[in-house]
Structure formats: structure tokens, C-alpha cells
Amino acid sequence: MNETQHAAIDVKGLVKRYGTRTVVDHVDLRLMPGRICGFLGPNGSGKTTTLRLICGLLTPDAGNGTCLGHDLITGRDAIKRQTGYMTQKFGLYEDLTIRENLDFVARVYLLDHVRDRVDRALERLDLASRQNQLTGALSGGWKQRLALAACVLHEPKLLLLDEPTAGVDPKARRAFWDEIHALAAEGITVLTSTHYMDEAERCHEIAYIAYGRLMARGTAEDIVAQSGLKAWLATGPGADKLAPLLRDVPGVTAAAAFGLTLHVCGPDEVALEAAIAPLRRDKTVKWEKSEPTLEDIFIHLMGQARDNAEAA
Amino acid sequence: MGFLHRLLAMIYKEALQLRRDRLTFAMMFGIPIMQLVLFGFAINNDPKGLPTAILASDHSALTRALISTIGNTGYFSFSNAVATEKEADELLQRGAVQFIITIPGDFTRKLIRRERAQIVIEADATDPATTSGALAAVDQAISQTLTREFSGPLAIYRTGESSAEVLLHRRYNPESITRYNVVPGLLGIILTMTMVMMTALAVTRERERGTMENLLAMPVRPIEVMVGKIAPYIVIGAIQVSVVLIAANILFGVPFVGSFTLFGIATLLFITVNLALGFTFSTISQNQLQAVQMSFFFLMPSILLSGFAFPFRGMPGWAQAIGEALPVTHFLRIVRGLMLKGASFEQIVGEVTILLLMLVIVSALAISRYRVTLD
Structure with missing residues (x-):
């Protein structure tokens, strides 16, 4: 990627307040074209608000920047024309058929050859067989494909997806992500919020937000490396039942059972070893050093963000 | 016991939701009060002070007395004095007046000669309910005036109830449908x-x-x-x-x-x-x-x-x-x-x-x- 290329999203110091609550707190975000960025963070952390700020649905209280080269505020109309935004809640008309919905979207964007375009979109997202069915009667997976079809119909340069795969089965999720990668390969930039770690790992890069603040940014490997978190894995009879004993112990960020194993992590190597030392006396459980997972890191970051928020 | 508890749980939940829905709550009290005010204060099926055009070609003391008695019934408010029939018609059609009262030039003369004298009242009858009270009051006003004016030595002109009659035209809706x-x-x-x-x-x-x-x-x-x-x-x-x-x-x-x-x-x-x-x-x-x-x-x-x-x-x-x-x-x-x-x-x-x-x-x-x- 050459440095002179313009970023698809380049925003600085975005702030959005609702009353006294700061929902988005000085968020900087830069994303190069053709990249897929996973936007992660706990519920209510400001992911949806940030997406809305970027696509012009909300006006920031402070901060500025560009989106596809257009100013966030004055270029709102131009941004809308080149951006596809998929809302968290299904945003198309349930009392229209799949085809009718797509026809409507195509006309609103003033597209030419509406019929052909809709045909192609139906084909591409495998919706053709049910094109004349009312949208309200479709299951989650179909609705999600339709929503994606609707937001790529006008061939946008940027896709903003707000938890696009919530409530969708694994097979449909995989197909959805294959499609996202295909779109990115065509040069479309994608910013998608998600709660799924496996999806985060399919992104080129990750942005983690908590309490309205951007806490981490980079590829999954970068974030793991930067975190400085240490982890241990316990296996053996009863290992999974040890989690409650470690939860509030100093030096432990997270202790969680995965199947029959126990995964423990903390920011300080010495403190963590001290914390698990009493449990290691039981020789039936085997302890070994491990790599922290993205989830560990996010839980750790969330704790940090909360401490910051409380201190402020 | 279970029934009562579940019922109470349901009632409590309903009350909570109702309290949160401010508009519904306001409506439940607002609408009855609004109805009470409107029906109580605003609505009147016997309207008074209806705008009336007077077309009087007879300017005797008697007609003046007559007009003032009609005015005193409270039903009519003489908003327009017009000179021609055309002018009066225009007012009625535009809805500016509800009535035209026409007193012909020979009204007093005819009364004195003991001939039948007529007053013409044209009413905009598009809304029959508006005019009925007023029209009922006119007859009485006329006989009252005549009785009062033709008293003492003038009593000889009194010829009974029908000496002056009201000719009523219900315009636009003659049958008051x-x-x-x-x-x-x-x-x-x-x-x-x-x-x-x-x-x-x-x-x-x-x-x-x-x-x-x-x-x-x-x-x-x-x-x-x-x-x-x-x-x-x-x-x-x-x-x-x-x-x-x-x-x-x-x-x-x-x-x-x-x-x-x-x-x-x-x-x-x-x-x-x-x-x-x-x-x-x-x-x-x-x-x-x-x-x-x-x-x-x-x-x-x-x-x-x-x-x-x-x-x-x-x-x-x-x-x-x-x-x-x-x-x-x-x-x-x-x-x-x-x-x-x-x-x-x-x-x-x-x-x-x-x-x-x-x-x-x-x-x-x-x-x-x-x-x-x-x-």
C-alpha cells in the first residue's frame, strides 16, 4: 500500500455526546482502501454511534475528517452516495418482496439498468430463488443476505456494517464473510462491528473501542503482541471448575473455562504465577504457559477502560 | 393463591407500562376534560347574534320600532345595512350573513290601510339548525311590536294576529333537509x-x-x-x-x-x-x-x-x-x-x-x- 494513496476513512477526534454522556470520546480512525476492519467493543461502547458519525447519520459534536475524500459534514450527500450502510436492525421493508426492496433501493440511488442490476445482485447473493417472497417471512440468514445485497447494489466504495451477522447460523456467517472478502478484493473498504472473535480474526485489522474510547488498533497479531498479557492453560480432571476460585484474585484479568480446560490470564507475569501457585499444588491438573487470546485482551482492555472512565 | 399472585404480577406490570407511556396517560385525562369544556362551553344549539342584512325601503317610526324589537330578540345582529337586493344576495351567498330581512316600502301604509303587510326574511338554510331558533322568534317580535305601537288611540289599526305576516324563504335548502x-x-x-x-x-x-x-x-x-x-x-x-x-x-x-x-x-x-x-x-x-x-x-x-x-x-x-x-x-x-x-x-x-x-x-x-x- 503506498503512502500517497488516500485513506477511505480518516477521522480525528470524533466526539458525540448525548446529554452529559459522552458516547464517542475523541476517536481517531484511519482505514486504507480495500481493507477490512473489525470494529469490536462491548455493548454500548459507541460502535454504532461511530459508524453513524462516519456515514453522516449523526453530526459529531467535535472532531472532523474525511470519508472517501469528502468532508464528514459538508460532504454528507456525496458520502451517502458512495457508502453502503447495513443497519444493526433489519432496515428494509418486510411488506415488500426481496425484488421490490432491491428495486426501491436501486431507484433511490438513481441507478441505471435497474432490472439488470437487481438480477445480478440476486444472483450474486443467491437470492434469486426467493425474489418474489415477502421479506417479513424470511429467516435471519436470508434477511442478512438481502440487506447486504441492498447496500452493495449501488457499488459503494465503502461498506459500514453494524453487527451484520448477529443471530445468523455459522454456515451463513461463513458465506457472508467469504462475500465480504470478495468485495474487499474488488477494492471496497469495509468497516464492520462484531462481537465474534472468529470474525475479528478474519479481518485485516481490528479497532477495539470501550466506553467511547479507542483502546487498541492494528492486526490481530499486533494487538496480541502489544497487549503484554500472559496466559496459562490448565488441563486435567476438574480444571474447568477452578475458574470461580481465580476470578477476583489480584493479578488475574480473566479466568474462564473452555470445555474441560481452564484459561487464565493477567498483565503481570509474576503476579499471575503467584495467583495460580496455590492451585498448582494439585498435581492432577497440568499447568502450562499459553498465548493470550483476542478475547482475553479485549476483556483486559475493557477493564482498563472502565478504570479510566471511573478515574475521570 | 397462585392465581392471585400471577394476576397481581400482571396488573403491576401493566400499571408500570402505562405510567411510562406519558402520551396515553395524558390522553386519558386530557380527552375527557377537552370534551367537557367543548360540550359545556362551546356548543350551543340555539345560536344568537346571527349576522343579518337589513334591506329597509320603508323608514317609518313603526318599521324602526319593528327592527329594534327584532334586534332585541338577541337572535339577530344587524351587521349590514344594504341598499339593493343584489348586494344582499351577494352577502348571503358568500356566507357573510345568515339572514336578509326585507321591509318593503309600502309596509306601514298597508298596515294602516288594514291590508296585509309582509316582511320578507331570507335565511341561509344550508344549516337548518342554525336558523330555526331565530325564525321562531321573529313572529313573536312582530306581533309584540304591533300590539305595543298600535295602542291607545291607535288601537283601531289593530286588526288581529295576521295583519303583518312574515314571508320566509329558506334559501339553498328550501325543505330544510x-x-x-x-x-x-x-x-x-x-x-x-x-x-x-x-x-x-x-x-x-x-x-x-x-x-x-x-x-x-x-x-x-x-x-x-x-x-x-x-x-x-x-x-x-x-x-x-x-x-x-x-x-x-x-x-x-x-x-x-x-x-x-x-x-x-x-x-x-x-x-x-x-x-x-x-x-x-x-x-x-x-x-x-x-x-x-x-x-x-x-x-x-x-x-x-x-x-x-x-x-x-x-x-x-x-x-x-x-x-x-x-x-x-x-x-x-x-x-x-x-x-x-x-x-x-x-x-x-x-x-x-x-x-x-x-x-x-x-x-x-x-x-x-x-x-x-x-x-
């Missing part, structure tokens, strides 16, 4: 009811179902959303009007003496005002239930204070002022004028201008309230 008045009014009410509610629901539905966010993310302008939402209902409104008009003619023989073109223009205008109003409601209400409640809250004064259900001129000033602010009041005057009186463009242009003004104000309000963002 109530439905001639109700049907045009109903057109206004039906349109208000459906048009306001339909658009109020149409936009709120987008918000409630979550499609609004999607719509806003697309490059569609507020004016396009507004006009696009309104246009289909204009057609529906036009069909409604045609159906009501045809049915009124076939079933009840309600006449239509005026211009269809003028009627069409006025009706389209009225429909559009209502739709814009509904659109404005939808930008205020949070959900479809609130939109319906607001429409209902608007419909009630439209029925009660517009002159549809009760005589407009019977209401006190403040109620008339509210009535003037409602589009249906003006539409009612236009439609009655056109259907029953054959009013000309000049005669309805005032009311049309008011509707036009309302459209501009309401549309501006609607567009300014419609947000392109979710802020």
Missing part, C-alpha cells in the same frame, strides 16, 4: 380522519420498524420523502370524495349546483393540507400508537368546532377562533358554498387562500421537523 348540510360536512370529516391518520402512521411506521435509519442512510431528500409518502394518499382521498359524492347524490339526492372544477381544486388543496398535517404529527410522535392518538386529538375539535356537528355561529369567540384555525372549517364553507349555493370563485377565494396559507405553514413545519440525521 338536514342531510344536505351533513353530507358536505361529512366529506370534510372523512378526509380529515383518514388523511391525517394515514400519513401520521406512514412515517411513524418507518421509525418504529427501523427502516427509517436505512432510508436516512440513502441519498433521498426530505422533500422527496414527504411528497412521496403523501402522493398515494392524495389519490385515495380523491377516490373517497368521489364515492361519498356519488353515494350522496344517488341515495339522498343531495344536489350539487356549483362548479366541479372549483370543487376539485379546493378538495385537492384540503387533502394536501391534511396530509402535510399528518406528516407533521408523524415527525413528533414516537410510535404508531401515539400517531393515532394525536390524529384523534386533532379530529375531535374538527368535528365539534368546525360547524360540522353544531352551528359555528353559536359558539363563543374563543371556540370560533379555534375553529378558524382548523382546515376543515374552511373546507366546509367552501363545499357548502359550492354544492348547495353555487358559489363563484370570488365567493370562495378567501377560504381557499386560508387553506393555501395553512398548507405553506404546515409543510414548512413538517420539513423543518424532518431530520436528515438521527440527531
Whole structure:
């Protein structure tokens, strides 16, 4: 990627307040074209608000920047024309058929050859067989494909997806992500919020937000490396039942059972070893050093963000 | 025991939800109070002080006494003294006066000669309810005057009850058929009811179902959303009007003496005002239930204070002022004028201008309230 290329999203110091609550707190975000960025963070952390700020649905209280080269505020109309935004809640008309919905979207964007375009979109997202069915009667997976079809119909340069795969089965999720990668390969930039770690790992890069603040940014490997978190894995009879004993112990960020194993992590190597030392006396459980997972890191970051928020 | 506990749980939950729904709560208390006030203070089935044009060609002491007695009944307010019949007719057709009282030049002379003397009262009978009380009072006023004036030495001129008679012309609706008045009014009410509610629901539905966010993310302008939402209902409104008009003619023989073109223009205008109003409601209400409640809250004064259900001129000033602010009041005057009186463009242009003004104000309000963002 050459440095002179313009970023698809380049925003600085975005702030959005609702009353006294700061929902988005000085968020900087830069994303190069053709990249897929996973936007992660706990519920209510400001992911949806940030997406809305970027696509012009909300006006920031402070901060500025560009989106596809257009100013966030004055270029709102131009941004809308080149951006596809998929809302968290299904945003198309349930009392229209799949085809009718797509026809409507195509006309609103003033597209030419509406019929052909809709045909192609139906084909591409495998919706053709049910094109004349009312949208309200479709299951989650179909609705999600339709929503994606609707937001790529006008061939946008940027896709903003707000938890696009919530409530969708694994097979449909995989197909959805294959499609996202295909779109990115065509040069479309994608910013998608998600709660799924496996999806985060399919992104080129990750942005983690908590309490309205951007806490981490980079590829999954970068974030793991930067975190400085240490982890241990316990296996053996009863290992999974040890989690409650470690939860509030100093030096432990997270202790969680995965199947029959126990995964423990903390920011300080010495403190963590001290914390698990009493449990290691039981020789039936085997302890070994491990790599922290993205989830560990996010839980750790969330704790940090909360401490910051409380201190402020 | 289980029944009671579950029941209490249910009641408690319902009460909690009800308390959170402020608008419903306000409506439950607001509507009865509004009804009480309107029915109690505003509505009067025996209107007094009705504007009357006097066309007196006889200027004797007797006629002056007569006019003043008629005035003293309280039913008439002599708003216009006119010189010619044409002038008086124009006032009546425009709806500026409710009555024309004509006293012929030979009235006193005829009385003294013991001939039959006549007073002519022409009433705008498009709304029979408005005029009935007043007309009943006139006869009494006349006989009272004659008895009083022809007393003492003049008693010889007293010739009994029928020496002077009132010749009554019920104009525009000679048989005083109530439905001639109700049907045009109903057109206004039906349109208000459906048009306001339909658009109020149409936009709120987008918000409630979550499609609004999607719509806003697309490059569609507020004016396009507004006009696009309104246009289909204009057609529906036009069909409604045609159906009501045809049915009124076939079933009840309600006449239509005026211009269809003028009627069409006025009706389209009225429909559009209502739709814009509904659109404005939808930008205020949070959900479809609130939109319906607001429409209902608007419909009630439209029925009660517009002159549809009760005589407009019977209401006190403040109620008339509210009535003037409602589009249906003006539409009612236009439609009655056109259907029953054959009013000309000049005669309805005032009311049309008011509707036009309302459209501009309401549309501006609607567009300014419609947000392109979710802020």
C-alpha cells in the first residue's frame, strides 16, 4: 500500500455526546482502501454511534475528517452516495418482496439498468430463488443476505456494517464473510462491528473501542503482541471448575473455562504465577504457559477502560 | 393463591407500562376534560347574534320600532345595512350573513290601510339548525311590536294576529333537509380522519420498524420523502370524495349546483393540507400508537368546532377562533358554498387562500421537523 494513496476513512477526534454522556470520546480512525476492519467493543461502547458519525447519520459534536475524500459534514450527500450502510436492525421493508426492496433501493440511488442490476445482485447473493417472497417471512440468514445485497447494489466504495451477522447460523456467517472478502478484493473498504472473535480474526485489522474510547488498533497479531498479557492453560480432571476460585484474585484479568480446560490470564507475569501457585499444588491438573487470546485482551482492555472512565 | 399472585404480577406490570407511556396517560385525562369544556362551553344549539342584512325601503317610526324589537330578540345582529337586493344576495351567498330581512316600502301604509303587510326574511338554510331558533322568534317580535305601537288611540289599526305576516324563504335548502348540510360536512370529516391518520402512521411506521435509519442512510431528500409518502394518499382521498359524492347524490339526492372544477381544486388543496398535517404529527410522535392518538386529538375539535356537528355561529369567540384555525372549517364553507349555493370563485377565494396559507405553514413545519440525521 503506498503512502500517497488516500485513506477511505480518516477521522480525528470524533466526539458525540448525548446529554452529559459522552458516547464517542475523541476517536481517531484511519482505514486504507480495500481493507477490512473489525470494529469490536462491548455493548454500548459507541460502535454504532461511530459508524453513524462516519456515514453522516449523526453530526459529531467535535472532531472532523474525511470519508472517501469528502468532508464528514459538508460532504454528507456525496458520502451517502458512495457508502453502503447495513443497519444493526433489519432496515428494509418486510411488506415488500426481496425484488421490490432491491428495486426501491436501486431507484433511490438513481441507478441505471435497474432490472439488470437487481438480477445480478440476486444472483450474486443467491437470492434469486426467493425474489418474489415477502421479506417479513424470511429467516435471519436470508434477511442478512438481502440487506447486504441492498447496500452493495449501488457499488459503494465503502461498506459500514453494524453487527451484520448477529443471530445468523455459522454456515451463513461463513458465506457472508467469504462475500465480504470478495468485495474487499474488488477494492471496497469495509468497516464492520462484531462481537465474534472468529470474525475479528478474519479481518485485516481490528479497532477495539470501550466506553467511547479507542483502546487498541492494528492486526490481530499486533494487538496480541502489544497487549503484554500472559496466559496459562490448565488441563486435567476438574480444571474447568477452578475458574470461580481465580476470578477476583489480584493479578488475574480473566479466568474462564473452555470445555474441560481452564484459561487464565493477567498483565503481570509474576503476579499471575503467584495467583495460580496455590492451585498448582494439585498435581492432577497440568499447568502450562499459553498465548493470550483476542478475547482475553479485549476483556483486559475493557477493564482498563472502565478504570479510566471511573478515574475521570 | 397462585392465581392471585400471577394476576397481581400482571396488573403491576401493566400499571408500570402505562405510567411510562406519558402520551396515553395524558390522553386519558386530557380527552375527557377537552370534551367537557367543548360540550359545556362551546356548543350551543340555539345560536344568537346571527349576522343579518337589513334591506329597509320603508323608514317609518313603526318599521324602526319593528327592527329594534327584532334586534332585541338577541337572535339577530344587524351587521349590514344594504341598499339593493343584489348586494344582499351577494352577502348571503358568500356566507357573510345568515339572514336578509326585507321591509318593503309600502309596509306601514298597508298596515294602516288594514291590508296585509309582509316582511320578507331570507335565511341561509344550508344549516337548518342554525336558523330555526331565530325564525321562531321573529313572529313573536312582530306581533309584540304591533300590539305595543298600535295602542291607545291607535288601537283601531289593530286588526288581529295576521295583519303583518312574515314571508320566509329558506334559501339553498328550501325543505330544510338536514342531510344536505351533513353530507358536505361529512366529506370534510372523512378526509380529515383518514388523511391525517394515514400519513401520521406512514412515517411513524418507518421509525418504529427501523427502516427509517436505512432510508436516512440513502441519498433521498426530505422533500422527496414527504411528497412521496403523501402522493398515494392524495389519490385515495380523491377516490373517497368521489364515492361519498356519488353515494350522496344517488341515495339522498343531495344536489350539487356549483362548479366541479372549483370543487376539485379546493378538495385537492384540503387533502394536501391534511396530509402535510399528518406528516407533521408523524415527525413528533414516537410510535404508531401515539400517531393515532394525536390524529384523534386533532379530529375531535374538527368535528365539534368546525360547524360540522353544531352551528359555528353559536359558539363563543374563543371556540370560533379555534375553529378558524382548523382546515376543515374552511373546507366546509367552501363545499357548502359550492354544492348547495353555487358559489363563484370570488365567493370562495378567501377560504381557499386560508387553506393555501395553512398548507405553506404546515409543510414548512413538517420539513423543518424532518431530520436528515438521527440527531
